[in-house]
Amino acid sequence: MADAKLFTRGKAQELRDELRGANDKRDKGFLRKKTALKKIVANMTMGNDMSPLFPDIVQCMQIQVLEIKKMVYLYLVNYGRLRPEEVTSAIGGFLSDCADRNPLIRGLAIRTMSSIPLPPIVQSLVDPLRHALQDQDPYVRKTAAIAVAKLYASEPGRRVVEREGFVGMLRDLLADHNPTVVANCVAALVEISERGDDIVLKLNGNVAGKLVAALGECSEWGQIYILDSLLSFVPQTTLEAEQLAERISVRLQHANSAVVLTTIKVILYLMNYMEDEVLMRVLERKMGPPLVTLLSSGSEVQYVGLRNILLIIQRRPAILQNEVKVFFCKYNDPIYVKLAKLEIMYRLTREENVSEVLAELKEYASEVDVDFVRKAVRSIGRLAIKISSASDQCIHTLLGLMQTKITYVVQEAIVVIKDIFRRYPNQYESIIGTLCENLDVLDEPEAKSAMIWIVGQYADRIENSDELLEDFAFTFKEEPAEVQLALLTAVVKLFIRRPTAAQELLPKVLKLATKEAENPDLRDRGFMYWRLLTSNPTAAREIVLAEKPVISTETDRMDKGMLDQLLLQTGTLGSIYHKNPNTFIRTAKARYLPDSPALNASSKRHLITPAGYPSTAYRSAPTVPARPTISTASQSGNHNNPDDSPITPIGAGGGARASASASGADSNDPYGQLSDLEFVNGGGGGYQTDIPRPNRAEEDLLF
Numbered sequence: 199m200a201d202a203k204l205f206t207r208g209k210a211q212e213l214r215d216e217l218r219g220a221n222d223k224r225d226k227g228f229l230r231k232k233t234a235l236k237k238i239v240a241n242m243t244m245g246n247d248m249s250p251l252f253p254d255i256v257q258c259m260q261i262q263v264l265e266i267k268k269m270v271y272l273y274l275v276n277y278g279r280l281r282p283e284e285v286t287s288a289i290g291g292f293l294s295d296c297a298d299r300n301p302l303i304r305g306l307a308i309r310t311m312s313s314i315p316l317p318p319i320v321q322s323l324v325d326p327l328r329h330a331l332q333d334q335d336p337y338v339r340k341t342a343a344i345a346v347a348k349l350y351a352s353e354p355g356r357r358v359v360e361r362e363g364f365v366g367m368l369r370d371l372l373a374d375h376n377p378t379v380v381a382n383c384v385a386a387l388v389e390i391s392e393r394g395d396d397i398v399l400k401l402n403g404n405v406a407g408k409l410v411a412a413l414g415e416c417s418e419w420g421q422i423y424i425l426d427s428l429l430s431f432v433p434q435t436t437l438e439a440e441q442l443a444e445r446i447s448v449r450l451q452h453a454n455s456a457v458v459l460t461t462i463k464v465i466l467y468l469m470n471y472m473e474d475e476v477l478m479r480v481l482e483r484k485m486g487p488p489l490v491t492l493l494s495s496g497s498e499v500q501y502v503g504l505r506n507i508l509l510i511i512q513r514r515p516a517i518l519q520n521e522v523k524v525f526f527c528k529y530n531d532p533i534y535v536k537l538a539k540l541e542i543m544y545r546l547t548r549e550e551n552v553s554e555v556l557a558e559l560k561e562y563a564s565e566v567d568v569d570f571v572r573k574a575v576r577s578i579g580r581l582a583i584k585i586s587s588a589s590d591q592c593i594h595t596l597l598g599l600m601q602t603k604i605t606y607v608v609q610e611a612i613v614v615i616k617d618i619f620r621r622y623p624n625q626y627e628s629i630i631g632t633l634c635e636n637l638d639v640l641d642e643p644e645a646k647s648a649m650i651w652i653v654g655q656y657a658d659r660i661e662n663s664d665e666l667l668e669d670f671a672f673t674f675k676e677e678p679a680e681v682q683l684a685l686l687t688a689v690v691k692l693f694i695r696r697p698t699a700a701q702e703l704l705p706k707v708l709k710l711a712t713k714e715a716e717n718p719d720l721r722d723r724g725f726m727y728w729r730l731l732t733s734n735p736t737a738a739r740e741i742v743l744a745e746k747p748v749i750s751t752e753t754d755r756m757d758k759g760m761l762d763q764l765l766l767q768t769g770t771l772g773s774i775y776h777k778n779p780n781t782f783i784r785t786a787k788a789r790y791l792p793d794s795p796a797l798n799a800s801s802k803r804h805l806i807t808p809a810g811y812p813s814t815a816y817r818s819a820p821t822v823p824a825r826p827t828i829s830t831a832s833q834s835g836n837h838n839n840p841d842d843s844p845i846t847p848i849g850a851g852g853g854a855r856a857s858a859s860a861s862g863a864d865s866n867d868p869y870g871q872l873s874d875l876e877f878v879n880g881g882g883g884g885y886q887t888d889i890p891r892p893n894r895a896e897e898d899l900l901f
Contacts, residue, residue, distance in 0.1 A: 204233075204240040210250045213238050217254050228263055235269040242276060249277045252284050259291030267295070267303060271310040278314035285314065289322045296326035301335035308338065312345035315352030323349070324362055331367045336376040343368060343379065347386035350393060365390060365397060372405060377412040381420030384409065384427045391430075392787055401431040403438055410445050418454045425449065425460040429467055429766060432792045439471035439796060443481060450488045455499055456769060458488045459506060463768035466514065470762065470791060470801040482517045485510075489517070490524050497532050504538035505774045511545050513761040522546040526558055536570050544577050544584075552581060552588040556595055563599050563607060572610045575599060579614020583621045584751040593618065593626055600636065608636050609645035616648035619655070620749045627656060634666065646670070646677070647684040654688025657695045664699040667692060671703060674710050679717045686711050686720065687742070690727050694739050759804035762791045 213234065220230035235258070242248045255273050258266060278285045295307035308330050311323045327349075330342035346364045349355030359365060368390075371383040391399040401409070409424045416424060425446065433439035449461040462485050472478055489510070492503030504525075511518055518524075525539045525546070540562075547555045559581075562574035575596070582592030596611045612633055618626060633652060640646050650670055657663040670677075670685050677685070689707045693700035711724030730738040756764075756776075764776060766789040772779040779786035790808055791801060 204236050205244060206237075206240075207244060207246060208237060208241055210246075210248060213241070213248070214251055214254055217251070217258075228261060228266060231258070231261070232263075232265060232269075235266060235273075239269050239272060242273065248273070249280055252277060252281050253287070256284070256288045256291065259288060259295070262298075262303075264300070264302060264306075267306060271306055275310055275313045278319070279316065282316050282318075285316060286318050289318065292319075293322065293326065296330070301333070301338050304330065304333065304335070305338045305341035308345050309341050312348040312355075315349070315355050317354045320349065320352070320354050320358055324358060327364070328362065328367070331364070331371065336374075336379050339371065339374065339376070340379045340382040343371060343382040343386045347389040350390045356394075359390075373408065377415040378417065378420060380409065380412045381416045381423045385423040388423065388427055388430075393785065399427065399430045401427065403431070403434075406431040406442060407445075410442065413446070413449065418452075418457055421449065421452070421454075421457050422460050425457070425464050428464050429789070432794050433468065433471040433796045434794060436471060436473050436796050436798075439468040440474060440477055443468040443472070443477075447481065447484055450484055455492055455495060455503065458492070459503070459769035462488070462506075462510070463765065466510065466765050466768070467791075469514075470798060471794060471796040473798055479516065482514055485514075486517050486521060490521055493524060497535055500535050501532075501538060502769075502774060504535065504542060505776070506768050508538065508542055508545065509756075509761060509764055509768070509773060509776065511542065512756055513758065513765060515545070518546060519548070522551050522555060527562065533567055533570060536567075537573055540570075540573050540577055544580055547581055547585065549585055549587055552585050553591065556581065556588070556591055560595055560599070564602075568606055572606060575607060575610040576614055579611075579617055580751065580754075582614075582618050583749065586622075589618065589622060589625075593629065597629060597632060600632065603639075605639050605641070608639055609642050612636070612640070612645050612652075613648045616651055617749060619652060620746060623746075623748075627659060630656060630660060634660070637666065637669075643678045643680045646681045650681065650684040650688045654684075654691040657688070657692040663692055664696070664703060667700075668703055671707055671710075674707065675714065679720060682711070682715065682717070682720050683723060686723060686727065690731070690738075690742055693731070694735075694742055757804065758800075759791075759806040762801060762804065763789065763806055766791065 216237070217231070217234040220228070220234050235255075238248050238251060238255070251273075255270055258270050261267075274285070274288060278288075292307050292311050295303050296311075298304050298307070308323075308326060311319050311326070323345075327342055327345060330338050330345070333339050333342070346359060346368055349364075350359045365387070368383050368387055372380060372387075374380050374383070387399050391397050406428055409427065413421050413424055428442070428446070431442070433442070443465050446461055446464060449457055452458055452461070465481055465485065469478055469481065489503065489507055492507075493500055495503070507518065522543055525542045527536045527539050531539070543555055543558070556578065559574045559578050563571050563578075565571055565574075578592050578595055578599075582589040593615075596615060600608050600611050602608075615626075615629070615633065630652060633649065637649065640649055650667070653660060653663050653666050657667075660666070667685065667689055670681075671689070674682060674685065686707055689700060689704050693704045708724050708728050711720050712728070715721055715724070727738075727742075730741065763778065764772060767773050767779060770779065771783075775782065778788045780788045788808070791797075791805060793802070793805060797805070
C-alpha cells in the first residue's frame with residue numbers, strides 16, 4: 199500500500215478491529231499487522247487521538263520484528279505520559295527487549311524507556327542502563343550515553359542519575375575506542391553540566407588531546423559536540439593553547455558550516471591564552487577564507503554567518519580586513535542579508551578602501567527598498583564620522599543624494615549631517631543653505647529634530663533663523679515630544695545668541711512647554727530654562743552654549759569583555775541576537791572566559807566574571823569629574839560678559855530686575871519680560887506646591 203493512502207483519518211475502533219484482525223496465522227511476515235500499525239501512526243501524526251488503543255499496542259511488543267518494534271515504541275513514547283497507569287504493563291516487554299540478542303532492539307528499548315520519564319519506568323531502567331553503558335556493541339553504548347542525559351532532564355531521572363553514579367560512568371566512556379561513543383558521551387556530559395548546578399564539565403590536557411584525536415572519525419554532529427566541549431578546557435600555559443589550536447585548525451576546511459563556526463569559536467577562545475603574535479596572525483589568516491565561504495550558502499546560512507562575522511571582526515578585525523568587497527550586496531539578496539552586510543561593510547571600511555565603499559553605498563541609495571536606502575545613507579554619515587580624511591567625500595555624496603529630492607533620502611541625509619556637524623564643528627556650515635531649502639519635505643520627527651538642532655546651533659549665522667523656528671513653533675502642540683524638546687532648546691539658543699530676534703518667540707514657546715504640554719520632561723526643561731535665564735544669564739549662556747563633546751564611533755563598539763563572552767556563543771542563537779542566551783532562554787547558563795595563568799594581558803584587562811562586571815583585580819577606580827562652580831562675581835550678580843556676547847549685562851543682584859518687573863518690564867530688556875511671565879497659577883514664576891490636579895480642570899476629578 200502506498201504511504202499516501204495511509205494518511206486517511208480513521209476511527210480508533212475501526213483501527214482496533216483491523217489490528218486485532220491481523221492476528222491471523224496466515225499473515226506471513228506480519229504484513230497486515232504492519233499496515234494497521236502504519237495507519238495508527240499516520241493518524242497519530244495527523245493529530246487523531248489514538249490513546250484508546252494503548253493495550254492493543256502493548257501486546258504487539260511481543261513480535262520480534264524490528265519494523266514493528268519501531269512503530270510500537272514510537273506510539274509508547276507519544277502516549278506513555280498520558281497513560282501512566284497502563285504504561286507499567288509495558289515494562290516487562292521493555293526489560294525483555296533490553297536483553298535481546300539484536301543490538302538494535304536493545305538500543306531501541308533503552309532509548310524508548312529514557313524518553314518516558316515516569317517513576318516506574320525510570321526505576322526499571324536503572325539496571326538495563328548500567329549494562330547498556332558497558333555493552334559490547336558501540337550502538338548500544340552510544341544510545342545509553344544519550345539516555346543518561348535524557349534521564350537527567352526530568353526530576354525523578356535526575357535523582358536516579360546522581361544516586362547510581364551514571365555521570366562517572368559517562369566520564370569513563372570518554373576513553374572508549376569508538377569515536378561515535380565518545381562524541382555521544384561528550385554531548386551527554388555537556389547537556390548535564392548545563393542543566394545541573396553542581397556538575398561542571400572540566401577537561402584536562404590529556405582528555406582534550408584524546409578528544410581531538412577522535413575528531414577525524416566522527417560524524418559532523420559528533421565533531422560539533424567534541425569541539426564545543428573543548429571550551430571546558432582551560433589552558434594553563436600558552437603552549438597548550440597554541441598546540442590545541444593548531445591541531446583543530448584543519449577542521450576549518452570542513453564542508454559543514456556548523457563545524458567551521460564551532461572550530462572558529464574554539465580557536466578564538468584559545469587565542470585569549472596566546473602571546474605569540476606571529477601565530478595569532480597565522481590563525482587569523484586561516485579563519486578568513488572559511489568565513490567568506492559561508493556567504494556562498496543559502497540566505498539563512500548567510501545571515502547566521504554574517505551575524506557571527508559582525509561579532510568576530512569587532513574583536514579580531516584583522517581576520518577580514520581586506521575582504522570588504524565580499525560583503526557588497528547582490529541585487530537578489532533578501533533585505534535581512536543586505537542590512538547585515540551593510541553593517542559589516544561599515545566596520546571593515548578604512549582609508550584605503552573608503553572610496554569604493556562610498557561608491558557602492560551611493561548605488562544602494564537608489565534602490566527601491568526604503569529601509570535599505572535609509573541604512574545606506576546613514577552608513578555614509580557614519581563613515582564621515584569614523585574616517586576624518588573621507589569626510590569631504592561623504593558630504594559631497596550626501597549633497598548629491600539630496601538633489602534627488604526623494605523625501606526619505608533627504609530626511610535621512612539631514613539626520614546624519616547633523617552628526618557630522620557635531621563631529622567637525624565650524625567646518626561644513628557652508629551647506630546649511632542647501633539644507634534649509636528642504637524644510638518643506640520634513641515630516642519625520644528625527645529629521646525635524648535634526649534640522650531644528652542645526653538652526654538653533656547656528657542661529658547667529660542663519661539670517662532668518664527666528665522665522666524658521668517660528669514656523670516650527672506654529673505646530674508645536676501637534677509635534678511629538680522629540681521635536682518639542684529640540685525646538686525648545688533651539689529657541690533658547692537663539693535667544694541667547696540674538697535676544698532681540700527671539701524676545702517674542704521665547705515667551706511663547708516657554709508658555710506652551712510649561713502650561714499646555716503634558717510631557718513631564720518637556721515641562722521640566724521649560725521650567726529649567728526659564729529659571730536659568732531669569733536668575734543667571736551668564737550661567738545660562740555657559741550651560742546652553744557649552745562646548746559639546748565631539749562624537750565618535752567608539753560608542754558603536756561593543757566592550758571587549760562582552761565580545762569575548764559572546765564569542766563563546768558563536769554558532770548559537772546568542773551570536774545571532776548578540777545577547778547572552780541566559781537573557782532570553784530561562785534554563786540557559788551564561789558562559790564566561792575563565793581566568794588562568796596563561797590568559798594574555800589584553801583579555802585579562804577586560805575579563806568579565808560571573809558576577810557580571812570586570813574582574814576586580816583589573817578594575818580602576820572611576821574618575822569623578824569636578825563639579826563646576828560659579829564664580830564669586832556671578833554669585834554677586836556682577837556678570838562680565840565677553841565683548842562679542844549679544845547679552846546685555848544686567849545690574850548687580852536681582853533687585854534691578856525685580857524693580858523693572860514692578861514698574862512694567864522695560865521693552866529693551868528681554869530678560870525682564872521673561873520674569874513677568876506667569877508660568878503657573880502662583881504667578882511670578884514661582885513653583886507651586888506639588889498638588890495633584892487634573893489637566894485643564896478646576897476641581898479634582900477624584901472627589
